[in-house]
Amino acid sequence: MIKNLRFYRIHSDWPETEDELSAQLENAAFKPCSAFSERSMGFEPPVENAGDLLARRLAGADLFQLRLQSRVLPQAAVKEALVERVASFTGRTGREPSRKEKRELKEEVYGELLPKALLKSDRIAAFYIRSDKMLAVATPSATNAERMLDSLRSALGSLQAVPLEYKQPGHTLMTNIFLGSGPDQFALGRECRMKDLSDTKSTVNWLDMDLADSSIRAHVKAGLSIDRLGIAFDSLLRCTLDQELVVRKIRLEGIEELDDLDDEDPLARHDAEFTLFCGLTTRLLGALKKNLGGYAH
Numbered sequence: 527m528i529k530n531l532r533f534y535r536i537h538s539d540w541p542e543t544e545d546e547l548s549a550q551l552e553n554a555a556f557k558p559c560s561a562f563s564e565r566s567m568g569f570e571p572p573v574e575n576a577g578d579l580l581a582r583r584l585a586g587a588d589l590f591q592l593r594l595q596s597r598v599l600p601q602a603a604v605k606e607a608l609v610e611r612v613a614s615f616t617g618r619t620g621r622e623p624s625r626k627e628k629r630e631l632k633e634e635v636y637g638e639l640l641p642k643a644l645l646k647s648d649r650i651a652a653f654y655i656r657s658d659k660m661l662a663v664a665t666p667s668a669t670n671a672e673r674m675l676d677s678l679r680s681a682l683g684s685l686q687a688v689p690l691e692y693k694q695p696g697h698t699l700m701t702n703i704f705l706g707s708g709p710d711q712f713a714l715g716r717e718c719r720m721k722d723l724s725d726t727k728s729t730v731n732w733l734d735m736d737l738a739d740s741s742i743r744a745h746v747k748a749g750l751s752i753d754r755l756g757i758a759f760d761s762l763l764r765c766t767l768d769q770e771l772v773v774r775k776i777r778l779e780g781i782e783e784l785d786d787l788d789d790e791d792p793l794a795r796h797d798a799e800f801t802l803f804c805g806l807t808t809r810l811l812g813a814l815k816k817n818l819g820g821y822a823h
Contacts, residue, residue, distance in 0.1 A: 528651060528803065530666040531773040533690035533811070534675070535823060536659045541682075544583040547590070551580040554681035556593045561641040565596040567677060572651060575793055585801040588654040592674050597643035599636070607635045650674050653800075655808055661687060662807060666774050689770075693819035696771040700755040704737065704746060711813050714738060715756025717766055717775075723751050759813070763806045771814060778803060 541547035556568030569580045572591035576582060582589045611631045615623050623631060651664040652674050663671045679685045702708040704718065718737050722728040730750065732742060737756075746752065754768045756775075764777045778799070815821060 527776075527778070527799065528664040529774070529776050530664060531662045531776065531807065532665060532668070532671045533771075534661040534663070534671075534687040535690055535821065536654070536661050536685070536687055538684060538686040540588075540654060540656070540659070544579065544581050544588065547581040547588055548579040550683075551590060551681045554677050555580065556595070559595050559597055559645060562637065563597075564599075564640065565594065567592065567594045567673065569593070569677065569681065570649075573793065573796055584797055585804045586656050587800075587804045588656065589800065590652055592650045592652070592677055593647055594650070594673065595645055595647045597640055598646050599639055599643040604632070604635055604639060607639060608632050611635055653804065655804070655811075658808065658811060660690070660811065666772055688823050691822040692771070692814065693822050696767065696769050696818070697752050699814070699817050700752045700767060701746060703757060704752055704755060705743065706738065709813065709817050711760055713758040713761070715758055715764060715766070717754070717756030718742070718752065719754040720745055720750040721753045723749070729753065759810050760806065763810065773810075778806070 541550055551569040554568050556570045557566055559566045570591055570593045571578060571580060572582050572589045580590060608628075608631060611634065612623060612628065615627070615631060650670055650673065652661060654661050663674050665671055665674075675685065675687050678687075699708065699712075703712045703714055706714070708714075714737050716732075716734050716737060718732045718735075720730045730745060735742065737743075754766055754774075756764070756766045758764050758779075762779050764775075764779060766774045768774070
């Protein structure tokens with residue numbers, strides 16, 4: 527299940543059908559690391575046991591997935607092998623290697639060890655909400671989100687993507703929710719991080735706490751700014767929001783009825799859960815847009 531989301535508004539054309547999108551993603555399909563490559567990145571089927579298509583259209587959204595594979599070569603192993611290689615060089619020549627020679631020895635060691643290194647894969651899911659022309663990337667990391675955008679540009683030829691911003695700052699809504707004056711759809715959670723605007727390195731965190739406590743609220747009234755806040759939305763989705771309205775720690779509530787699908791059909795479970803998740807995400811975006819004055823761009 528997706529746990530984090532960063533949003534981007536798309537201002538360019540998007541493939542009309544699932545097949546068209548899948549065919550274009552093939553332009554940047556995943557290929558495993560070769561023996562002498564450190565990393566590889568590309569699109570793979572987003573759902574297991576659902577065929578070879580690189581995109582899956584569900585609930586008015588196109589779901590796809592980027593795979594990042596890298597070779598894990600500990601620097602300690604390189605250093606140890608290099609010490610042995612330098613000692614061998616010194617014993618053979620009767621002198622210490624020069625800086626250039628030592629660099630060449632290190633490159634030799636690296637080239638020999640790299641093909642033997644273990645492979646590690648990370649995956650980044652994303653989905654495009656067609657009705658809103660909105661791309662949701664399942665990561666809290668701006669760097670990983672850019673990797674997704676770069677891969678999409680490579681596959682589609684071009685992509686105009688703008689980080690989602692609203693006309694009003696996110697901390698305005700978060701402060702209202704925190705003080706109990708937020709919209710009815712939003713309820714206060716149990717996690718909060720505040721910052722001192724005069725010293726951005728100074729933060730205060732509360733985890734699994736009753737944030738309605740007057741002693742905690744007093745910090746906002748004293749001038750601290752809410753930087754991250756746990757919320758519940760429509761009693762079905764719990765998460766945290768930050769100043770950029772990146773959504774973290776997503777958890778769906780009240781989906782016990784989907785449990786019966788586990789053993790019978792894992793794909794049906796996935797599709798039902800994603801359909802619910804996508805619908806809630808769309809409603810959350812609509813509520814944020816309404817309460818923050820619309821989109822800035």
